[in-house]
Amino acid sequence: MDQPLIRFENVYKSFGENQVLRDVNLSIYPGQLTAIIGKSGEGKSVLLKHIIGLIDSDSGNILFQGKKISKMKKAEKRDLKNKFSYMFQEMALFDSMTVFENIALPLQEKNSLKAPEIRKRVLDKMHQLDLDDIENIYPSQLSGGMKKRVALARALVTEPEIILFDEPTTGLDPIRKNAVHSMISSYQKKFGFTGVVVSHEIPDIFYISHRLAMIDEGKIIFEGTPDEIQASDEPVIQQFIRGIETRHDALTGMAPQGQGARRFIEEMARMRSHQNVFSVLILTVENLYEINKMAGYEAEQAALSNFADKVRANLRVTDICSRLGLNKLMIVLPRTDKEGAGLVCKGMAENIKNLGLTEVKTYPGFCFSVSAGIAEAEQDKPIEQIVAAAESSKNVFYEFKVC
Numbered sequence: 001m002d003q004p005l006i007r008f009e010n011v012y013k014s015f016g017e018n019q020v021l022r023d024v025n026l027s028i029y030p031g032q033l034t035a036i037i038g039k040s041g042e043g044k045s046v047l048l049k050h051i052i053g054l055i056d057s058d059s060g061n062i063l064f065q066g067k068k069i070s071k072m073k074k075a076e077k078r079d080l081k082n083k084f085s086y087m088f089q090e091m092a093l094f095d096s097m098t099v100f101e102n103i104a105l106p107l108q109e110k111n112s113l114k115a116p117e118i119r120k121r122v123l124d125k126m127h128q129l130d131l132d133d134i135e136n137i138y139p140s141q142l143s144g145g146m147k148k149r150v151a152l153a154r155a156l157v158t159e160p161e162i163i164l165f166d167e168p169t170t171g172l173d174p175i176r177k178n179a180v181h182s183m184i185s186s187y188q189k190k191f192g193f194t195g196v197v198v199s200h201e202i203p204d205i206f207y208i209s210h211r212l213a214m215i216d217e218g219k220i221i222f223e224g225t226p227d228e229i230q231a232s233d234e235p236v237i238q239q240f241i242r243g244i245e246t247r248h249d250a251l252t253g254m255a256p257q258g259q260g261a262r263r264f265i266e267e268m269a270r271m272r273s274h275q276n277v278f279s280v281l282i283l284t285v286e287n288l289y290e291i292n293k294m295a296g297y298e299a300e301q302a303a304l305s306n307f308a309d310k311v312r313a314n315l316r317v318t319d320i321c322s323r324l325g326l327n328k329l330m331i332v333l334p335r336t337d338k339e340g341a342g343l344v345c346k347g348m349a350e351n352i353k354n355l356g357l358t359e360v361k362t363y364p365g366f367c368f369s370v371s372a373g374i375a376e377a378e379q380d381k382p383i384e385q386i387v388a389a390a391e392s393s394k395n396v397f398y399e400f401k402v403c
């Protein structure tokens with residue numbers, strides 16, 4: 001793995017008697033989205049504010065590319081500050097300013113750019129984020145999801161290396177929440193910035209993060225990938241995740257990823273004790289991005305939600321549906337071999353095709369493509385290997401085309 005871009009070493013912070021950070025050690029890697037999770041009041045925002053010097057530690061070090069920030073000269077600190085942008089709740093859009101003026105603000109504050117150059121950069125960014133033609137509108141005239149997009153445009157306009165997000169989806173409904181996550185993830189891929197996201201959205205945040213850090217009682221008690229945290233058998237971690245995650249993924253109505261994995265393990269146990277066969281079906285919506293291009297992030301998420309409803313309605317009661325990622329669903333088919341799974345999948349494809357996906361149909365000439373891969377479980381083979389086998393299986397590939 002690369003050298004960390006930002007590293008916390010033995011960082012302590014108290015406010016009076018209230019010891020918030022106790023020996024925090026944490027690495028943030030370049031070009032990745034790292035989520036900071038943990039119970040309320042554990043110090044997630046305080047941690048984030050240390051990164052940009054809004055709060056100073058009592059002891060310990062914060063390093064940027066291996067260099068202690070506290071030892072940097074004034075000019076170096078200024079350069080460093082210019083590499084950052086934020087999307088913080090308390091830095092919401094200014095209602096008295098137009099969308100254009102809001103997005104232009106960081107350029108006016110940070111750079112000595114002339115007005116035509118600022119105009120060009122703001123309009124370019126608005127275009128890249130599908131915000132054309134709203135430059136003279138005021139934030140109060142925008143929907144919640146649109147405001148978040150404008151806030152993201154403001155964070156991106158300086159082309160920052162690092163963006164810090166403090167609970168970017170608070171107060172949004174499931175479709176808008178997932179739309180904001182999808183937007184952060186796709187722009188992170190497009191622009192390659194390093195993102196740090198403080199979030200309460202579990203499991204949704206797992207679908208977009210490369211790494212996660214969990215803070216508990218002032219310490220980082222976990223650092224690793226979303227799969228690793230969900231597989232962790234540390235009681236504190238499991239209690240936290242199971243306590244916060246909903247029974248059903250709010251967008252798809254399916255079980256969240258962690259629950260899907262636990263049901264897989266139960267099926268594996270049945271295979272061991274009763275020699276029951278079972279199969280795994282992975283459905284991937286291949287062209288979410290195109291839906292987004294045509295109709296925006298919210299339409300993309302609405303289409304996914306609608307598709308998941310149709311899948312659920314077309315499965316047997318014993319089948320276990322869960323969400324596997326931003327655009328993936330996993331279905332465990334108990335007592336079903338690969339051939340049987342192929343038939344289930346084919347039947348579902350036919351039914352869904354006939355039902356149609358109403359949200360997507362309104363865009364003429366558009367095809368909603370979903371690929372399906374099937375793998376039969378093998379005793380004691382871990383879930384990752386079976387999912388990978390299903391995803392790469394070429395002999396069972398279907399496309400649900402709703403044109």
Ligand SMILES: Nc1ncnc2c1ncn2[C@@H]1O[C@H](COP(=O)(O)OP(=O)(O)OP(=O)(O)O)[C@@H](O)[C@H]1O
Pocket residue numbers: 015018020038039040041042043044045046047
């Ligand atoms: N500037 C400050 N002065 C005094 N206490 C503070 C300050 N900022 C944060 N705190 C305290 O630090 C603790 C951690 O706060 P923080 O906002 O980081 O929690 P959090 O994990 O982000 O919580 P939440 O998930 O509810 O947003 C809280 O007890 C809070 O009251």
